[in-house]
Amino acid sequence: MLQELFDRQRSYIEHFFDAVDVATAEKIFEVLRDCKGTLCFTGIGKSGLVANKIAVTMISTGTKAQYISATNALHGDLGMVGEDDVIVLFSKSGESDELLNLVPFLRNKGATLVAVVSKAGNRLAKACHHSIALPVEQELCPFDLAPTTSTAIQMIFGDILTVALMRHKEFSLDQYALNHPAGRIGKRISLKVNDLMISGTRLPSCKNSDTLLDILGDLSAKGCGCVLVLDDDGLLLGIFTDGDLRRALQKYGPEVLQQPIGQIMTANPRTIEGEVLAWDAMQAMESDQNRAITVMPVVDRDRKVKGLIKMHDILQSGL
Numbered sequence: 001m002l003q004e005l006f007d008r009q010r011s012y013i014e015h016f017f018d019a020v021d022v023a024t025a026e027k028i029f030e031v032l033r034d035c036k037g038t039l040c041f042t043g044i045g046k047s048g049l050v051a052n053k054i055a056v057t058m059i060s061t062g063t064k065a066q067y068i069s070a071t072n073a074l075h076g077d078l079g080m081v082g083e084d085d086v087i088v089l090f091s092k093s094g095e096s097d098e099l100l101n102l103v104p105f106l107r108n109k110g111a112t113l114v115a116v117v118s119k120a121g122n123r124l125a126k127a128c129h130h131s132i133a134l135p136v137e138q139e140l141c142p143f144d145l146a147p148t149t150s151t152a153i154q155m156i157f158g159d160i161l162t163v164a165l166m167r168h169k170e171f172s173l174d175q176y177a178l179n180h181p182a183g184r185i186g187k188r189i190s191l192k193v194n195d196l197m198i199s200g201t202r203l204p205s206c207k208n209s210d211t212l213l214d215i216l217g218d219l220s221a222k223g224c225g226c227v228l229v230l231d232d233d234g235l236l237l238g239i240f241t242d243g244d245l246r247r248a249l250q251k252y253g254p255e256v257l258q259q260p261i262g263q264i265m266t267a268n269p270r271t272i273e274g275e276v277l278a279w280d281a282m283q284a285m286e287s288d289q290n291r292a293i294t295v296m297p298v299v300d301r302d303r304k305v306k307g308l309i310k311m312h313d314i315l316q317s318g319l
Contacts, residue, residue, distance in 0.1 A: 005140065012137050012149045016156070019135040025157070028114060028132050029164050037084030039065040040111070042073070044098050046147040047090040047154060054088075054158030060179050061162055062171040070098045074105070083110030091115070092136075092150045094122025103127045116157065118150050132157075187319055193281050194274040196317055197298045197307030198224060205230050205305070208237050208262030212248070215261055219245065226295050228305055229265045236303050238265035241295070271299045274306050282314045 032039055039058060041051035051067055058065035068077055068087075081087065087106050089099050094117035103124070106113055113128035118136045125131035134157055140148040177190040204222040206215045208229050215227050219242070226241040240261055248256045248264050256264065270293065272281050285293050298307040 009140050009149065009152070012140065013152065013156070015137040016135055016153045021132065024132045025160075028116075028130060029161055031086060031112060031114060031130055032088075032161060032165065033168055035084070035086040035112075037064075037082050037086070038080075039063060040068050040081060040085055040087045041065065041090070041158075042068045042070045042087065042099070042102075043090035044070055044096045046151045047092060050151050050154045050158065051088070051090045053155065054162065057159065058162050058165065060176075061166050062169055062175055062179070063162070063165045070096075070102055073102055078105055078109060081106060081109045081111050085109075085111045086114060087111045088114045088116060089124060089128065090154055091122075091124055092118045092147055094119065094124035096124070099124055100127065116154065118153075184318060187317060188279040189277065191278045191317060191319065192274065193272055193276050193278055193298055193309050194307075196278050196313045197274065197309045198313075199298075199307035203305075203308055204228065206240075206261055207231070208260060208265070210261050211258055212240075212245070212261055212264065213257040215240065216257075224295060224308060224310060226308070227261070228297055228308065229261055230305055234304050236269075236271065236297055236299055236305050237262065238267040239269040239295075239297060240265045269297060271297045271303070272309065273300065274298050278309070278314050278317065279319055281309050282311065282319060285311055 039055075041055040042048065043051040048070065055065045055067040066080065068080060070089075073081075089103075091099055094115060100123055103113065113130070115125045115128040115131035117125050117131065117133055120131075120133040125133070134150075134153050136150045136153060138144050139146060139150060173189055177186065202222060204215075204218040204224050204227045206218065206227050206229055208231070219227050219240070226239055228236060229238040229240060231237055244264065244266060248259075252259070270284065272284060281296060285296055294311040296309050297305055298309055299305055
């Protein structure tokens with residue numbers, strides 16, 4: 001049964017994309033783009049929930065927007081509306097009394113009105129300055145009554161307008177991060193390797209002339225699962241890990257403990273710079289599933305070691 005419903009909904013959504021009036025959609029976008037005030041979104045019932053979602057998505061992506069309750073607007077919230085604002089009214093039928101009652105008062109405020117409906121020629125579309133009919137072949141509801149396909153299409157249309165405005169404003173990832181400082185999204189686009197890396201006295205390091213026996217203390221005590229091999233200027237020469245230790249003992253036996261670490265280290269390991277996002281560091285560690293790593297040296301452009309980033313610490317940060 002579910003597969004049939006998936007197929008039907010996909011067919012209805014494809015009908016929308018095939019039949020939507022792109023030229024009219026472009027004009028609606030231009031009205032929103034040229035708005036000098038605030039983009040206000042409203043609707044009744046399920047369409048009101050969609051209007052609210054579109055408003056908050058626009059806010060988070062750099063567009064000045066707000067949701068207005070159509071009911072509360074008639075009881076004082078109209079004070080939020082000014083002549084420079086654009087009001088977008090979502091309605092499947094375009095015949096909702098609550099929206100129709102609101103229109104004259106919105107006009108009196110001097111705002112520009114845009115109706116987003118599912119069929120052309122209704123009263124709401126005629127009462128607004130601009131309108132677009134989003135073609136709905138049929139609701140997924142077996143009675144063709146419950147707003148299912150129509151609200152999905154409203155959401156798609158609103159999200160497309162949102163992204164179009166983002167592109168027009170050249171909204172950057174840094175700006176997005178400023179609007180999302182908390183939660184996983186905020187961390188993924190703001191938390192950097194510098195914020196999580198181990199550095200200073202906590203960093204396990206040695207010289208390439210040190211023997212394996214010499215470095216076992218740091219390898220064990222500092223809990224990083226590795227030791228970074230540096231030259232006298234602090235430049236990275238290689239890395240020696242717990243895995244390298246097991247393999248060396250299996251291959252050479254106890255005698256390997258007296259070998260210089262420079263002879264058994266992994267030279268030229270993968271590295272990352274401190275200003276890189278921690279999320280990108282995690283992706284880099286997992287980029288080669290045949291050679292996935294859990295630690296990565298942090299270096300500057302001259303390969304001077306600044307720290308060490310561990311997969312464990314990235315995951316613990318909540319990314």
